[in-house]
Amino acid sequence: MPSARTRPVDNLDDDDYPAYTMGRAAEMLGTTPAFLRALGDHRLITPLRSEGGHRRFSRYQLRVAARARELVDQGTPIEAACRIVILEDQLEEARRINEELRARSRDSQSNTPASA
Structure with missing residues (x-):
């Protein structure tokens, strides 16, 4: 039985799973494959490659x-x-990390007994 992480159903919920081909991604965005390649050239996105070498994009x-x-x-x-x-x-x-640190700080302060 495949592990929970590799089951196909789990991939549907995974924002980082490279599910979309170049053509489908371009179609969904209403752009061209050349635009997506340009984004890769500028290092904005780095699509994964299929076993055949084709680009695959995540959500x-x-x-x-x-x-x-x-x-x-x-x-x-x-x-x-x-x-x-x-x-x-x-x-x-950075905002997400900042909020996490603030939450931890509030939690640790609320768990510290008041000194007399």
């Missing part, structure tokens, strides 16, 4: 690509759009 990567496309459609050069998306992602991660 997370498609969300990132969609944000970049939104910026490009607004007139932002692709290089700048990629940098903006990377910085937005870093900011979101």
Whole structure:
């Protein structure tokens, strides 16, 4: 029996599972495969490769690509759009970590007995 992590049903819930082919990803985003390759060239997304060497994209990567496309459609050069998306992602991660640290700090303060 496959482990819980490798069962196909689990992959449906995995944002990082490379489920989408280049053509399907481009179709879903309303863009071209060349645009997705350009995002890879600018290191915004790095698709995984199938055994046959074909690019495969995850849902997370498609969300990132969609944000970049939104910026490009607004007139932002692709290089700048990629940098903006990377910085937005870093900011979101920093905020998440900050909130976790604040929560831990509140928890540890509430578990410390008051000194007399």
